[in-house]
Amino acid sequence: MAEKVIMPKQGLQMTEGTITRWFVKEGGNCVSGQPLFEMETDKLVITIDANVTGKLLKILALEGSTVPITETIAIIGQEGEDTSALLAQEKPSQANTPAMMPVSASAQAAGLTPMPVAAPAGPVYATPRAKLRAEEKNLNVEQIPGSGPDGLIIERDVLAFIPQKATPLAKAIAQQEGVNVSDAVGSGAHGKVTRADVNALIAARKDTLNTRHGTLVPYEGKRKMIGDKMQESLRTHAQLSHQIKVDMSRAVELRESFKAADRKVSYNDFILMATARALMDFPAMNAELTDKGILQKDYVHLGMAVDVPSGLIVPVIRDADLMRLGEISACAAELADKAKNGKLLPTEYTGSSFTVTNLGMFGLECFVPILNTPESGILGVGKIEKQAVVINDEIVIRPMMCLTLTYDHRVTDGAPAAQFLARVKQYLENPFLLL
Amino acid sequence: MSIKTYAVAIRDTIAQEMRHDDKVFIMGEDIEVLGGIFGCTRDLAKEFGTERVRNTPITEATFVGAGVGAATAGMRPIVELMYMDFTYVAMDQILNQAAKIRYMFGGKAKVPLVIRGQQGIGRGNAGQHSQSVESLFMHIPGIKVACPSTPAEAAGLLRTAIRDDNPVLFLEHKALYSTKGEVPDDPEFAIPFGKAAIKKEGKDVTIVANLLYVSKALEAADILEKEGISAEVIDPLTLVPLDIDTIVKSVQKTGRLITVHEAHREGGWGAEIAAQVMERAFRYLDSPPIRLGAKQCTLPFNLGLENAVVPQVDQIVQAAKQSLYR
Structure with missing residues (x-):
């Protein structure tokens, strides 16, 4: 079938x-x-x-x-x-209909008044010469609005046709950057101008400009989406942060043991697991302030911030509280992979109840994240670094890690937030509790 | 180079050819003393005598037949018809005899005959004296058809016609006789048959015209130029043999074809050219070829009505615009 x-x-x-x-x-x-x-x-x-x-x-x-x-x-x-x-x-496809193609500027400049072209219900007629020209220009003649009798596509239409050969994104960027999309060399199908082509055009233009004036990056699309959300976060939440240091010695040992047993578990997996568990212990941190009150969720959909070329995205490990370490590990790996390849489904990057963000790989000791609205908590994870610490009045070297919790003071208070953070620390310092 | 009228260019070429070849002689009505009603044989009798410049009775079938016989016997006769309409009187001699003898005698007999004279509108000569006959003769194989539109072409094509071993229908236009132009003095100056002349280069539309309509097509092209339309004007010069290659090449460039002639539109030579172009350059066409020609009625005596029957410059302009969807 x-x-x-x-x-x-x-x-x-x-x-x-x-x-x-x-x-x-x-x-x-x-x-x-x-x-x-x-x-x-x-x-x-x-x-x-x-x-x-x-x-x-x-x-x-x-x-x-x-x-x-x-x-x-x-x-x-x-x-x-x-x-x-x-x-x-199927109704005649909306795609490719000449009606979607604006009359080319040059045709308008020539004072031509093309006949209104309805979406072609039947065959599209073009003169042999129009077809020849379209073939030479590698255009689909049917995409070109005809100005001849009964919408006949004639040579002039083909010659005057400035193909709508740009993706919506490419057009948007071109408009933002003030470049003419038709100046770009299309590398996509049928010479279609893609975002990369417009970027190349912008780059080429920059070469000829005095670059000391700065670079204008379009604020739109995903960038704008992220920006709006962050602005919304700072505007709506009463956020502040706690910080705590975690001794990762046992986590290191446990990871080595897994490794010896041919099982790959990352420190981040431990952190995700520890966070999911601690959230079940402190439902106030796994909450959302709604019109009706504070909704303390009875599930943990754990967001994990991932940096991909197009910007920040937060895939969600759904029902993380019900998962064992191995499952969290596998799920996190799959989501990260999908995010990097642009294959996340909408359900895979929406609906998180708490977020973990890790910038340790960039060498950051600690940093203060802002809430992934409408959540009430986000955990910022720094790098694991050997430090001299005093234990039992002795200076010893331990792999230390800094956790920063940003929370919404409207939803919970400093003491419970501190207790939550301490619980995460407890799990990480005693990772067997997670098993 | 000398500036000559079309009529004088013809007269001088005949004289040169008669000097060049003893076998060349001319016969026709009122050519000895009068020098023909348009002066194309003026004073020839003085130089060559009435043996070689012979008056005939008003018996076209007979003296065209005499010309066919003389040609077959080895002479190179030029037969002047006072009006080309009178070819119809001599049709059997032209189409059944002159056109077929070389083929039917297995190439052993040849007919180096020129039948020349004027045709067309311009003088209100009415239905039996204003016709354009070239299309008829294009249809029957065996006879060449030449149509000069300038004095130089009249000279060059006539020389080629006289020296051709096959019968040639040489069609002059009465309204062109007084037109002037430069003509090479070289007594060997000849224009080959089967080579069209591009009278004006252009890129938007090809206009093919002959005889009087070459100048009208050029006039139309000037008007079009002012409106931003670049017309290419081509004169085929000879319809048989026809230089279709030059026309096809032009249409491949321009994508549009207008044929315009004074001959009737229906079954006219423009239709043949349009058909051949469609056969050979269909892919290059951006609009259907447009044929302009005389309306399908007898040419009126009244000059105003005469003009109403034949294509006007304005119609050529409109046709060109129509071909461009403008």
């Missing part, structure tokens, strides 16, 4: 997406869980896997087309299967 592949909704704000690449050609084999296509929204570039195994019978949305969410973009089924019934259900 043939199945439709639809434009998936990736995030609340998404209304349409641009197919940037098909990994499987029409007629090729799709394997469930293997990459099927790559798409770009105004927020991210993401690879979408096939959810069924079969033949890619038909690609309805070609590379470069922008398609509204839930619209069918392809059909997967068995070899030789009749797709006509499925295709018949």
Whole structure:
């Protein structure tokens, strides 16, 4: 039974997406869980896997087309299967319709008044010469609005056509940066201008400018999303921080033991585990201030901040409180991997109840994070460093780590927050309690 | 180079060829003393005598037939028809005899005959004296068709026609006789058949015209130029043989074709060119070829009505714009 592949909704704000690449050609084999296509929204570039195994019978949305969410973009089924019934259900695709293409500036400048072009219900007519020119320019003639009689596409239309050959993101960046997207050399499908092309253009422009005036980075898309959220965090929460030092000697020993047994567990896994456990002990830290009151959650969805090239993202280990160390470890590794490859599903980066953020890898001893709103607590993890500490009146060398807890003083007070932090320390200094 | 009228260029070429070759002679109505009604044989009798510049009775079928016979017998006759409309009187001699003899005698007989004279509008000569006949003769194989539009072309093409071993219908235009232009003095100056002349280069639309309509097409091209449309004007010069390559090449460049002639539009030579272009350059066309020609009615005596029947410069301009969807 043939199945439709639809434009998936990736995030609340998404209304349409641009197919940037098909990994499987029409007629090729799709394997469930293997990459099927790559798409770009105004927020991210993401690879979408096939959810069924079969033949890619038909690609309805070609590379470069922008398609509204839930619209069918392809059909997967068995070899030789009749797709006509499925295709018949499809209204003429919104993608590629000339109506979406604005009349080119030069055509307007020439004083031409192109006929209104409706989404073509039937065949699109172009003169032989128009087709020839389109072929030469590597354009799909059907994408070009026709100005001839009955919308006939004529040579002039093709020559005047400035292809809408940029992804939405590329266009947005170009606009922000004040560069002309048509100046960029498109490296995408059909010469489509991608974000990278616009960035290259911007970089090239910078070479010719006096760079001592600074660099303008577009504040939009994901950057703006993060920024707005951080602003919201500082504005709404009454945040302050506690700090504590943790002796990681036993955690180091335990990790070595795991290693000897061929099991890979990271310090961060210990920290995640310790945090999940401590949150169950202190529900006030695992809470959210709502209109109706303070919602103390009876589950731990533990967010872990990950830095990816496009910016900060916080994948969520759902029900971390129910997991054993090995499960947390595996789950964290998988999420981090997905985040790095842009394959996180929306459910995998939303809905966390508490967040752990670790900058130890950058050599930071300690740092003060701000809340991942609407959560009430976030734990900032510094690096593990051998330090001289006094134990039993003797100076000894211990692997020490600094934890910084930022919490919402509206939801809880300093003493319980300190106790929570101390509990995390306790778990980490006695990691067998986690097993 | 000398500045000559179209008529004098023809007269001088005939004289040069008669000096060049004893076998060349000319016959026709009122050519001895009058020198033809348009002066194309003026004073030739004085130099060459009435043996070689012969008056004929008003018997076109007969003296065209005499020309076919003389040519077959080894002479190189030039037969002047007072009006090309009268080819119809001699049609059997032209199409059944002149056009076919070389083929039917297995190449052993040849017909180096030139039938020349004027045609077309401009003088209100009415239905039997204003026709453009070239399309008819393009249809029947075996006869070449030349249509000069300038004095130099008249000279160069006529020399080629006289020296050709096959029958040539040499069509002059009555309205062109008084037009002037530079003509090479070289008595060997000849323009080969089957090579179209690009009268004006352009890139947006190809206009193919002959005879009187070359100047009208150029006039239209000037108007179009002012409106930002660059027209290429081509004169095929000879319809048989036809230099379709030059036209196809032009249309490949411009993507649009207008054919314009004074001959009737239906079944006119413009239709043949349009068809060949579509066969050979369909992919390059941005609009359907447009044919302009005389309306499908008899040419009126009244000069105003005559103009209403044949294409006007404005119509050429409009056709070019239409081909560009403007």
